[in-house]
Amino acid sequence: MTTVPGCSQFGCVQSCKAGFSNCNFDMADGCEVYNLNDVNYCGGCGVQCTGGTSCVSGSCI
Numbered sequence: 001m002t003t004v005p006g007c008s009q010f011g012c013v014q015s016c017k018a019g020f021s022n023c024n025f026d027m028a029d030g031c032e033v034y035n036l037n038d039v040n041y042c043g044g045c046g047v048q049c050t051g052g053t054s055c056v057s058g059s060c061i
Helices: none
Strands: 003-008 011-016
């Protein structure tokens, strides 16, 4: 499971475990991106490695 249940003043919420992101903002598929090695979501949503770099531990190198 890549989500962590929790509470806020407005009710139940879910957040992503470390290393995962919900880049499509759809909790139906949870935190679908493992952003520690994904060149299209390196370290977070919208961060793309370019120029032939790789994503290692959430950084483009």
